[in-house]
Amino acid sequence: MTGHDVAAHAGVSQSTVSLVLSGNPRARIGEATRERVLEAARELGYRPNLLARGLVQRRSFALGIVVSDLDNPFFTEVVSGAERVAAEADYGVLLGDAREIPAAEHVMRLAERQVDGVIVAGVGLDALPDETREGLNLVLVDEPSGVLPGVASDAAAAGRKAARHLLELGHTRLGFLGPASPAHTFRMRERGWVQALRQAGCTIPSAYLVRTSATVSGGQAGMRRLLSTDPRPTGVFCANDLVALGALKACAQAGVKVPGHISVVGCDDIEMARYVTPELTTILVPARGLGARAARLLLLTLDGRDTGALTGKALGVELVVRETTARRSI
Amino acid sequence: MTGHDVAAHAGVSQSTVSLVLSGNPRARIGEATRERVLEAARELGYRPNLLARGLVQRRSFALGIVVSDLDNPFFTEVVSGAERVAAEADYGVLLGDAREIPAAEHVMRLAERQVDGVIVAGVGLDALPDETREGLNLVLVDEPSGVLPGVASDAAAAGRKAARHLLELGHTRLGFLGPASPAHTFRMRERGWVQALRQAGCTIPSAYLVRTSATVSGGQAGMRRLLSTDPRPTGVFCANDLVALGALKACAQAGVKVPGHISVVGCDDIEMARYVTPELTTILVPARGLGARAARLLLLTLDGRDTGALTGKALGVELVVRETTARRSI
């Protein structure tokens, strides 16, 4: 089923078919022939070959998205946000998960597939050597870089808001659970947290700053360490919700009441935050919004339009008070 | 950067470049020229254009995957399983989420992009009219169909295993929480459950069978209904883990102890099942395995190889006893 077949069926040339079907604005086609072509196409169930189109237009109308870990709900939300706006704009979405195959490798493959751009989330710029991204439209999610365009959430604000919330509840022995990751977002969450505490005149014993992987089991292990300090912190900020979930679990296992004995606040507001008991107090980071914005940014760039509005300020984050934080009782 | 440029640089013809780079087995190329070409390609940072290749080979080496709901962790696991094996085989993966755009629409778009096949998960066959799938390699996940190839889990066994587990714990007043969905999997889970109970001589009051959407909030609402019956069931099987999580939440809110007052078992074994407290007893359905198997099935089909081993029997499911079930106490 090619344009030729349709042309034959309609008794016109292949290029006329293309003219009609591609909706080219500067194509003046007689109403009669247009009808005939449309009819023929419908009858034959014609589906244009987008590879061929891409080849001649040097544009595939597809974009790639590579994430560091597809099983992390935060990233699946980013993907889903991006997919939504891409699909809306009739763009294809090629997916890459960087757990098995390095992000750089994915990016190169996507480039070979001639994607018009790629969104990269959860991957540091250092994992993307220059040669992998030359001649490619990249946008980074939550990894600000002077050189590449990107969209980001206000990570430092996340840390600050967590700190203020706990401070306002009267807590002063405050712990932090997070990865020793080079990821900008994690670093800034931690920095915002530390700065807000310092500003409030709160000292941070090093035992209260525990490094662990940014996963549920990491959070679980980390919280166990925190629980073994003496005196214990009465409030804990976790670098993401997965860690917080693990922390909650460790508390439950140790018979430590949340928020009775210890308050915990997460970060991201993944869907699960609402589904655990007690419900997790957390800092909402608009994952889906980040994905959507990244896609929009890419599409605007491809259209050569102004991207100022999207690239300007970071997406705001917001404290969501649920059930894992309470006024300090002791 | 095209093959021509490389050819020029190496002082050979473009077709020679293609011959050495495509790794065509029946291409006999002099060691010297091969070296020269490889060198030139490396030097210029040549990346072949897969659109062009796809056009001539009539094969894109990409496959599509469309899921009913990207935010459902079960489906993201399916996607991640499929992505893994596809990427391993150097296939691209095009993603489609059927929440905003109907599955059939996605499938057609993927066909236009010349994917070599598409995996469809969480979507009934009826949502895919004949004309959308003609000339397309489809494989369905968990939606057995006489006509299309697919991979499935043993859904009836899931229901049976849940029933037996609860029965063995001495429960006799047993409730079910699930969607009134046409989805084959849900129907079979329910059927397996009902049959096992009947077989055990257990009667099922209609009030114990509550229909609700297959989501957390659905489970929450459903469990509230179940809790308002008198006498209450002492054990409940939920059609999936999301529903079970909602059920747990409803119990917590109503002050009903799990598993003290009521036992609940979920289905799927999503990652979160381990992260809630108490940890969810559930039936493990190998989502990632389903995705992986679907992809493998597709790849084998495309290679014209035998698929018997994969299409034969359903993937087994398995009871995973955690903390939400206990011996009946009253």
Place this chain on the structure above:
DNA sequence: TTGTAAGCGTTATCAG
């Protein structure tokens, strides 16, 4: 208004 023809970057079939 419509048809002709020249590519887009590959692969693949032949001659040489």
Place this chain on the structure above:
DNA sequence: CTGATAACGCTTACAA
């Protein structure tokens, strides 16, 4: 062993 050359299905000047 290597190089012309003809597709692949489409878009897009340019001609008619």
